[in-house]
Structures are given as C-alpha cells and as structure tokens.
Amino acid sequence: MCLVFVCDEDREVLGAQQMxxxxxxxxxxxxxxxxxxxxxxxxxxxxxxxxGDLACNRCGTRLKQI
Incomplete structure (x- = not known):
C-alpha cells in the first residue's frame, strides 16, 4: 500500500511594512x-x-492575523 501526499499549501510574501x-x-x-x-x-x-499577518522579526511569533 502506498500513500501519496497530494495536497499542498504555498505561501508567498508580497510585501512587508514595519509597525x-x-x-x-x-x-x-x-x-x-x-x-x-x-x-x-x-x-x-x-x-x-x-x-495581512503581524509577525515578530526576532522570534518569528505570529501575533495577529488581519
């Protein structure tokens, strides 16, 4: 029996702005x-x-999803 991974999510960062x-x-x-x-x-x-997603540059913590 063979299990093939057929689903995938791709994320692309379009821009960044300091808050x-x-x-x-x-x-x-x-x-x-x-x-x-x-x-x-x-x-x-x-x-x-x-x-939009708020994230920390140092630790990478996602703070809030807009």
Missing part, C-alpha cells in the same frame, strides 16, 4: 506581512487567499 510597537514575547520589531496563500490538489490550484 509601531514591540513584540510582547521578546521585545523585537513587529512587521505587517502581506501574504498570498494557495491550496493545491495534485498540482492544480484550488483556492487563493490574500491576508
């Missing part, structure tokens, strides 16, 4: 990332989604 304030975890700089993600099934794109 005021600091990370509550480590005190690093917070960045607003403009992200585009797409779900693929057998290399066929099914869904595209664009969203």
């Amino acid at each position: 005021p304030g600091a990370c509550p975890v480590c005190g690093g700089v917070v960045t607003n990332l403009h992200v585009r993600s797409s779900w693929r099934f057998c290399f066929i794109p099914l869904c595209f989604r664009s969203y």
Whole structure:
C-alpha cells in the first residue's frame, strides 16, 4: 500500500511594512506581512487567499492575523 501526499499549501510574501510597537514575547520589531496563500490538489490550484499577518522579526511569533 502506498500513500501519496497530494495536497499542498504555498505561501508567498508580497510585501512587508514595519509597525509601531514591540513584540510582547521578546521585545523585537513587529512587521505587517502581506501574504498570498494557495491550496493545491495534485498540482492544480484550488483556492487563493490574500491576508495581512503581524509577525515578530526576532522570534518569528505570529501575533495577529488581519
């Protein structure tokens, strides 16, 4: 029996902008990332989604999804 991985999610960062304030975890700089993600099934794109995401530059913690 063979199990093949046929689903995949691809994320692409379109842009980044520094935000005021600091990370509550480590005190690093917070960045607003403009992200585009797409779900693929057998290399066929099914869904595209664009969203904003706040993340810390130092520790990489995702703070909030806009």
